[in-house]
Amino acid sequence: MTDADDEALDAAFLALAHPIRRRIIARLSRGSATVNDLAEPFEMSKQAVSRHIQMLEAAGLVTRSRDAQRRPVALDAAKLEKLTSWIDRYRLIHEQQFRQLDELLADHESEKDVEK
Structure with a gap:
């Protein structure tokens, strides 16, 4: 991962740290909207x-475009996908570790049952 990638992730997570911005993202997930719509x-x-x-x-x-007098705001789904991919990479690593721990615990329990 490059420094530019790290900076982009930092900016995205900083932007998502605020609850109002997360609510704006949630609203935009249903389709583009104007500032008036988003402020309502x-x-x-x-x-x-x-x-x-x-x-x-x-x-x-998000991106803004111009549609006559309107300036709709739209979600940049590709950018969110990059964040999701980054998160998933670490989630999958931890899920694998938990599965291994579950197997180890199950083996340990089986050994205890055999000893009885």
Whole structure:
């Protein structure tokens, strides 16, 4: 993994560290939305929501486009897939370790049963 990859992961996880930004990502998982749409459930100004969106955009998690007067925000699913792949790599390692531990414990229990 390169330094640029590490920096991209750091930026993405930092962006996802805030609950409002995670809720914005969850909303965008259902489809693109405007800042007004995204700001609706929050008790904060549209400018504050826009700053959250800017952080998500800087991390590469969302994109903005122009559709006449609208500036829809969309989820960058490929970027989220990279995060998921990174997490899965370590999850799979730990799952394998737990399976090995389960087997060791099961063997130990079997040996105890035989000794009785």
